[in-house]
Structures are given as C-alpha cells and as structure tokens.
Amino acid sequence: MDHTFPTGLYHPLIMNKPINHFSTRIWLVLIMLTMLTFAIGEEVAQGKAVMLSVLAIAFIKGQLIANYFMGLRYVSWLWRGIIMGYFVVVGGMVAIAYLL
Amino acid sequence: MNTNAALMNEDGVLPAEDLPGDFAIWIFILAEMLVFGVMFIVYAFARAHQLEVFNASQLTLNRGLGTLNTIILITSSYFVVRSVAAIKVNDARQSARWLLGAMALGAMFIVVKLWEFNEKFSAGITLETNDFYMYYLTLTSFHLMHVLMGMIILGCIVFKLRNGDYTAAEHFGVETGASFWHMVDLLWIILFPLVYIIH
Numbered sequence: 001m002d003h004t005f006p007t008g009l010y011h012p013l014i015m016n017k018p019i020n021h022f023s024t025r026i027w028l029v030l031i032m033l034t035m036l037t038f039a040i041g042e043e044v045a046q047g048k049a050v051m052l053s054v055l056a057i058a059f060i061k062g063q064l065i066a067n068y069f070m071g072l073r074y075v076s077w078l079w080r081g082i083i084m085g086y087f088v089v090v091g092g093m094v095a096i097a098y099l100l
Numbered sequence: 101m102n103t104n105a106a107l108m109n110e111d112g113v114l115p116a117e118d119l120p121g122d123f124a125i126w127i128f129i130l131a132e133m134l135v136f137g138v139m140f141i142v143y144a145f146a147r148a149h150q151l152e153v154f155n156a157s158q159l160t161l162n163r164g165l166g167t168l169n170t171i172i173l174i175t176s177s178y179f180v181v182r183s184v185a186a187i188k189v190n191d192a193r194q195s196a197r198w199l200l201g202a203m204a205l206g207a208m209f210i211v212v213k214l215w216e217f218n219e220k221f222s223a224g225i226t227l228e229t230n231d232f233y234m235y236y237l238t239l240t241s242f243h244l245m246h247v248l249m250g251m252i253i254l255g256c257i258v259f260k261l262r263n264g265d266y267t268a269a270e271h272f273g274v275e276t277g278a279s280f281w282h283m284v285d286l287l288w289i290i291l292f293p294l295v296y297i298i299h
Contacts, residue, residue, distance in 0.1 A: 023185070027178040031171060038167040041297035051298045061289045065174075069181050070282045071275075074117045082130070087290075090137045094294060097144035 026068045033057050051098050055091045062087045120184075121276030129283045132246070136287050139242075140294055143235045150231055155299045157232035160223075165216045166296040169209050170288060173247075176205035177285040180254075180278045187261070190268040196261040199254050202281065206251040213244055236295055243291055246284045253277045 037057055040050060066083040067073040073080070119126050147154040183198035217240075220233070227234050257277045260266060266274055 023178060023181045027174065030174045030178075034167060034170045034174065037170075037293055037297055038163060041163050041293075046299055054293045054298050058289055058293050062286055065177065065282060065286050065289065069177050069285070070279055071117075071120045071184075075119050076116050079119060079126075083286075086133055086137060090140050090290060093141040094144040097141070097148045098298065100148045 023068060026064050030061055030064055033061050048099060052095060055095055059087045059091055119279075121272060121274075121279045125276045125279050129279060132283060133287065136243075136291075139239055140290055143239065143294065146231055146235065153230050154232045157230060157236075158295070158299050160220075161236070161296050162216055162219060163296050165212055166292055169212050170292050172205050172209045172212065173285045173288050176202040176209070177282050179205065180281050184271070184274055184278050187266050187271040187274050188268055192261045192264065192266060195266070195271075195274065196258045199258045199261070203251050203254050203258070206247055206254070209247055210244065213240065217241075239291060239295060243284070243287060246287070250277075250281045250284045253280055 037054055040046075040054055063084065067080065070083075072083060179198045179202040183195045183202065186192075186195035186198060217237070220237075225233050227237050254277055257266075257274055260273060
C-alpha cells in the first residue's frame with residue numbers, strides 16, 4: 001500500500017513541477033519546526049516532557065528529510081525503515097540517558 | 101492522472117523506485133550515520149554522569165547561531181532537491197545554479213560555525229576545559245568536515261553539469277551527491293537539539 005498513488009499526491013518520475021511546490025511546503029514545515037525547537041530552548045523551563053517533545057520534533061524533521069528530500073518515499077520500505085529505525089534507536093537511547 | 105495509470109500495476113500501485121544515486125553512497129551514508137549515532141548516544145550517557153557540568157556549559161552556547169545554521173542547512177538541502185528536479189527535466193544550467201546556491205549556504209554554515217568557535221576560543225574554552233566542551237567541539241567539528249566534504253562533492257557535480265555530462269536520462273551522479281548532502285543535514289537535525297537545546 002506504500003506506493004498507492006491517490007489524487008493530489010505527486011510522483012517525481014511523472015510530474016516534476018508539482019513535486020517542486022511540494023518540496024517548498026516541506027521546507028517551510030522544516031523551518032517552522034526549527035523555530036519551534038529554538039523557542040522551546042529559549043523559553044521553556046525544561047523537564048522530561050519537553051525533552052521528549054524536542055526529540056519528537058527531531059524525529060519528524062528526520063522523516064521529512066529522508067522521505068521527501070532524500071526521496072526515500074518512493075523506494076523500498078526497507079530503506080525508510082532503516083532511517084526510521086535509526087531515529088527511534090538513537091532518539092530512544094538519548095531519551096533513556098536523560099531519564100536515568 | 102492517465103500517465104500515472106500507465107505505470108501502475110493492477111492494484112493501482114506504483115512500482116518502487118531504485119535508491120537515488122549510487123548504491124555505494126547509501127552504504128557510506130549508513131556507515132556515517134552509525135558512527136555519528138554512537139557518538140550521540142555516548143554524549144547522552146556521558147552527560148548523565150556529569151549533569152551540572154553539562155547543563156551549565158550548554159547554557160553558554162549560542163543557540164541563535166545554532167538555529168541559524170539549522171535553517172541554512174535545511175535550505176541548502178531544499179536547493180539540492182530543486183537541483184535534482186531541474187536535471188530531471190534536462191535543465192543542466194538551472195540544476196547547476198541551485199547547487200551553487202546550496203554551496204554558498206554551505207559556506208555560510210562554515211562561517212557561522214567558525215564565528216561560534218571563535219567566540220568560545222576567545223573565552224578561553226578548549227577541548228580540555230571540560231567534558232561537555234570536548235564533546236561539543238569534537239561533534240560539531242567532525243560534522244563541519246562533512247559539510248566541507250559535501251561542498252567539494254557538490255562542486256564536482258557543478259563542474260560536470262556545466263560540462264554537459266548530466267542529462268534527464270543520466271543524472272546518477274547528481275543524485276549521489278544530493279544524497280550525501282541530505283545526510284549531512286539529517287545528522288545536524290539530531291546534533292542541534294542534542295547539544296544546543298535539551299538539558
């Protein structure tokens with residue numbers, strides 16, 4: 001089901017122009033998430049929930065870059081799984097170290 | 101959507117594409133990510149043993165410059181996406197322009213990072229000041245080397261693009277270099293919150 005192609009989604013092989021607009025939207029989301037991370041770092045007294053939120057934001061950013069910038073959205077699920085697994089393992093270990 | 105239908109199988113599913121670029125670069129990317137991943141985890145556990153030292157030292161970092169560099173790197177990655185899209189429609193000139201933009205942003209990243217290091221060195225901070233600064237300087241310099249290496253790779257691709265070596269049909273090299281550049285971005289996405297933000 002990963003490669004189902006519903007109306008409104010664009011495939012880079014077929015429609016080059018729309019994917020450009022789509023990548024612009026991904027870029028905007030990444031910038032907004034970065035500003036959110038900065039705001040958290042500046043304003044919020046940090047606790048465990050904040051630490052986990054910042055890691056969750058990093059996870060989302062990593063997925064957006066891997067799937068839409070690196071283009072893994074359209075390759076075998078194994079590669080997406082490896083990158084997602086990497087973020088889960090590294091982020092998870094970091095979280096464990098912080099919660100100790 | 102008729103063009104899409106031609107590529108779909110009977111279940112309405114598009115076939116998976118091959119990995120963008122050379123398979124070898126993906127093995128290299130995984131190896132690099134593994135090395136950085138181990139360093140990130142080691143940093144987190146080292147911090148757990150010296151909470152006060154790490155928290156106090158981390159507060160001296162310039163989070164504004166760290167955020168600026170994150171924005172610079174994400175934007176450069178976006179430029180690389182546009183470059184790959186341009187060569188896919190055979191526009192080598194535009195593809196080279198986007199890559200030059202990405203390289204300029206890479207240079208900005210390096211300038212900002214050196215500025216930040218200069219701030220720390222001027223304050224008398226070195227690798228030996230404490231464990232936090234040792235990790236901060238080592239992790240960020242190691243990452244900086246990758247930015248530099250990425251810029252050299254992108255520079256070679258620009259040269260080849262201008263030479264007419266890449267087309268819509270053959271742009272393997274562009275995708276290979278792009279994948280490496282995105283990896284540099286991906287690693288910073290973890291490094292930035294880990295070292296600058298969470299405490």
